[in-house]
Amino acid sequence: MKQEDFDLLSTLVRQRSGLVLTPEKAYLLESRLFPVARKHNMKSLEDLAQALRARRDETLMFDITEAMTTNESFFFRDQKPFTLFQKTILPQMLAARAAKKHLRIWSAAASSGQEAYSLAMVCAEEAAKLQGWKIDIIGTDLSREMVNRAKAGIYSQFEVQRGLPVTYLVKYFTQIAGDKWQIKDNIRQMVQYREANLLADFGPIGSFDIVYCRNVLIYFDLPTKGKVLNAIGNIMTPDGFLLLGGAETVLGVCDRFKPMPGEHGLYCLSAAYPQGVKAVG
Amino acid sequence: MKTCLIVDDSRVIRKVARQIFESIGYACTEAEDGKVALDACKTVLPQFVLLDWNMPVMNGLEFLRALRQLPGGDKPSVVFCTTENDLNHIQEALGAGANEYIMKPFDADIIRGKLEQLGLLD
Numbered sequence: 361m362k363q364e365d366f367d368l369l370s371t372l373v374r375q376r377s378g379l380v381l382t383p384e385k386a387y388l389l390e391s392r393l394f395p396v397a398r399k400h401n402m403k404s405l406e407d408l409a410q411a412l413r414a415r416r417d418e419t420l421m422f423d424i425t426e427a428m429t430t431n432e433s434f435f436f437r438d439q440k441p442f443t444l445f446q447k448t449i450l451p452q453m454l455a456a457r458a459a460k461k462h463l464r465i466w467s468a469a470a471s472s473g474q475e476a477y478s479l480a481m482v483c484a485e486e487a488a489k490l491q492g493w494k495i496d497i498i499g500t501d502l503s504r505e506m507v508n509r510a511k512a513g514i515y516s517q518f519e520v521q522r523g524l525p526v527t528y529l530v531k532y533f534t535q536i537a538g539d540k541w542q543i544k545d546n547i548r549q550m551v552q553y554r555e556a557n558l559l560a561d562f563g564p565i566g567s568f569d570i571v572y573c574r575n576v577l578i579y580f581d582l583p584t585k586g587k588v589l590n591a592i593g594n595i596m597t598p599d600g601f602l603l604l605g606g607a608e609t610v611l612g613v614c615d616r617f618k619p620m621p622g623e624h625g626l627y628c629l630s631a632a633y634p635q636g637v638k639a640v641g
Numbered sequence: 642m643k644t645c646l647i648v649d650d651s652r653v654i655r656k657v658a659r660q661i662f663e664s665i666g667y668a669c670t671e672a673e674d675g676k677v678a679l680d681a682c683k684t685v686l687p688q689f690v691l692l693d694w695n696m697p698v699m700n701g702l703e704f705l706r707a708l709r710q711l712p713g714g715d716k717p718s719v720v721f722c723t724t725e726n727d728l729n730h731i732q733e734a735l736g737a738g739a740n741e742y743i744m745k746p747f748d749a750d751i752i753r754g755k756l757e758q759l760g761l762l763d
């Protein structure tokens with residue numbers, strides 16, 4: 361690929377999604393953008409770059425950005441963040457919101473929906489404690505294709521075996537074909553998915569008590585990580601919780617958050633919880 | 642060392658599974674049907690059993706029911722690993738005392754994930 365084409369395409373992707381592509385990742389651009397070129401009736405990445413220089417085609421730019429996202433996800437990814445949700449965060453929030461009986465949870469890079477549905481399944485497990493509560497779970501992602509997949513809630517046999525206990529498969533999924541499983545309506549209805557870009561103004565999304573923003577900041581450069589974390593800080597309740605992925609941190613990135621001692625991947629706003637929180641039960 | 646009994650009538654599958662389990666620090670024994678596996682369990686109980694369903698002589702389900710009757714036979718974690726991929730089979734397996742269920746084809750990630758859920762990975 362020509363240097364100027366790489367520069368054009370990688371700059372576009374970085375501006376639109378935050379994804380940093382170093383020159384060693386040129387092969388990734390080529391393999392992922394070739395199908396986009398084909399879809400738009402072009403023969404090569406050179407043509408693609410040429411078309412962008414000629415005209416800022418919104419659909420084309422969207423397709424390029426979407427094609428460059430990495431969407432891998434699985435149910436109960438890393439387990440710990442979900443045990444933490446069930447044993448620590450939820451009990452703490454149930455006490456803190458006892459008067460309002462309303463909780464809002466955001467899966468901020470939801471991909472094909474596994475993270476948000478995992479949280480919904482935990483809520484279903486805890487249904488007895490959530491009697492009379494309103495729990496909003498919102499899943500957002502930049503990728504339209506992923507948002508549509510998440511809404512459909514249909515997963516391959518391979519996907520339902522990664523991280524998902526078989527008892528949950530039996531309880532919360534319907535087998536719709538030999539190797540396709542769909543999340544049951546009662547769980548599906550607990551989650552709303554929509555398209556949203558973490559780099560853009562979040563708009564009237566409301567405030568959240570719990571934010572899962574996992575395995576997406578790793579793709580961004582430092583200033584972008586800081587900007588996104590800051591924006592998340594703006595829409596969180598003062599006593600809210602933030603969960604990041606295993607390779608992500610707020611340290612040295614954004615001082616609005618501090619890690620919760622002893623709980624890897626769990627953060628709160630810097631002013632909150634001088635004493636820390638304790639696991640219940 | 643943690644011990645694993647791999648029960649499958651396919652030598653190829655046993656070999657693949659063995660490699661995965663050995664890579665995560667298990668000592669493995671193999672059995673080509675439920676009967677051989679049950680005899681092995683009467684001598685010494687493994688901590689973990691990876692269990693095929695359809696096998697000659699004695700199938701996986703029969704083995705599991707017999708295992709759970711043995712003294713201490715409730716201890717081993719048993720994970721089915723079979724091409725049977727419908728809800729009825731899964732429910733029957735869980736009803737007979739299986740701890741987890743893998744639908745073939747499987748890979749190292751799936752096995753590791755299931756072990757992690759069962760608290761058998763460190």
Ligand SMILES: C[S@@+](CC[C@H](N)C(=O)[O-])C[C@H]1O[C@@H](n2cnc3c(N)ncnc32)[C@H](O)[C@@H]1O
Nearest residue numbers: 377429431433469471502503557558574575576
């Ligand atoms: C690796 S997945 C993580 C999915 C899930 N959170 C998990 O941990 O399993 C990353 C997701 O982030 C999305 N993404 C990347 N950049 C984004 C942005 N700027 N705004 C919103 N979503 C973005 C991608 O489309 C992709 O689905």
